[in-house]
Amino acid sequence: YDANRQLTVASRPRASNDWMYQKLDSWVGWDSHNYIAMTLDTAGQVHVAANMHRDPLVYYRTRIAGDVRTLVREPVMAEAKLERRMTYPIFLRGADGQLVFKYRDGGSGNGNEIYNIYDTATQRWRHLLDTPLTDGEGQRNAYFVGPVLGPDKLFHIAWVWRETPMAETNHDLSYAQSRDLVHWQKADGTPLPLPITLKTAEIVDPVPVEGGMINNNTVIGFDPAGAAMITFHKFDAAGNTQIYVARREAKRWRIAQVSDWRGFRWDFRGGGSLDSRLFVAGAVPVGKDRIRVSVIRDGKPIDFLLDAATLRRISEAPGSSLAEQLAPSIAVPSGMTLNTVEDAGGSGIALAWPTLPPHRDLPSRPHPPR
Incomplete structure (x- = not known):
């Protein structure tokens, strides 16, 4: 634009x-x-x-x-x-x-x-x-991440169900996979008749409404063995927002808490585009026995390193982002953030541009200079 x-x-x-x-x-x-x-x-x-x-x-x-x-x-x-x-x-x-x-x-x-x-x-x-693919039955809709083609040659999707336009009504992390984008199944191979509904979906984690999970932050990645994983966030027992990963193991989904933050709670509410405090990326294999999970919290990149066998956190350290790397060479006016998009084709080309942060889809005042 x-x-x-x-x-x-x-x-x-x-x-x-x-x-x-x-x-x-x-x-x-x-x-x-x-x-x-x-x-x-x-x-x-x-x-x-x-x-x-x-x-x-x-x-x-x-x-x-x-x-x-x-x-x-x-x-x-x-x-x-x-x-x-x-x-x-x-x-x-x-x-x-x-x-x-x-x-x-x-x-x-x-x-x-x-x-x-x-x-x-x-x-x-x-x-x-x-x-x-899915039907909210007039009561809800699904917010997807994917399909993502995995090393197993299957397409993987993860999603949340949302009851209303209010962001806090996201719930029930769900999953499906397909070889051809036409015939879908659960992680154990059980066919899923279409359209998938809340009742027929495979529930990875039954996060409730107002449970701290939001659409678009349910991101698919893979471990060193090629198993699909989902990175997401929700509230812990103390009410803090934490990062979690899910991985299908044997006959169940294993849910592992990645972060151990104290005093951090992203209690999002309402409609429109939010000025998000958290962004998560899919799990990435590091060698044969480690997994990296990258997130951005309040604008700061963080890398978690996990043990691939146990999903236990090994370390949490500051990460890096393309926006941070480019910031010294691109003028970013006060109050704006630097957005980046990398070429999905792997050419090494990227776009970068500063904008005001999301404002619930409402005009910002004053208007930024041209």
Whole structure:
């Protein structure tokens, strides 16, 4: 989004410093949910979906491979009636490399997860699933992290259920896995009929409403043996916020407390985008017998090192983030934070830009200078 809040795609050859800007017919307000998703298909066409929070489809596709000047807005992707209240657009790759698009249809506390798949030959989208992946039954909705493709060649997803738009109503950490994004199962291989509901879901940890768990901070990672793990946070018995990991072992999920913080309680409440005090990352193997769990607490990166066999904490130490590394070379005005996004393709390219922190999707005063 440019200085006038207009959705913009910038492009340049790798060997040049000259940027070309293509302005698109969409303008953002103050809603921090309205992020941008972009990808290229196997034919080199650029796909952009953006600026949606319970909004009709905002989606563009190029007509000439790699040429952002040919981006054209598409009024319908797969089915118009399911594209009127869209949020959380994500492009990903299926088991055979197919381009997949997922999003939430509906609102917070009442929404369903929809998956579409793209046919490069016909340049058309269709539903990947004949039914939503999950169904809140008109009473709740699921907030997902994933799918994440693991070393076992399975796609893993973790999610919380949320009763209302109020952040404190998240509950019941859940999990599912799939080989093809179509047929889903529990960790023990038991098939899950779709749509998955609260009653049929595999519950990893029955965290209650107001239990200190929040959506988007239920992140999938893997241990040195390739087993899936979930990093999340919740309140401990004393009411402090703590970091936890979950790992499927034998016939049950093992829950291990990672942090041992005293006097720290993130008691989030209400709707809109929160100025989050915690961000968690998925578990990462370190050698054959260690696991690293990285978090950011009140803007400070922290690395936990765990024993891979017992999940016991070995150490807690200050970590590092790309934002901290770049901060000395990028001017960040007072009151702003430096955001970063690294290229998912592993090119080593990243974007960095300072903004005001989330403000529950309301205007900030005074407006920042251009």
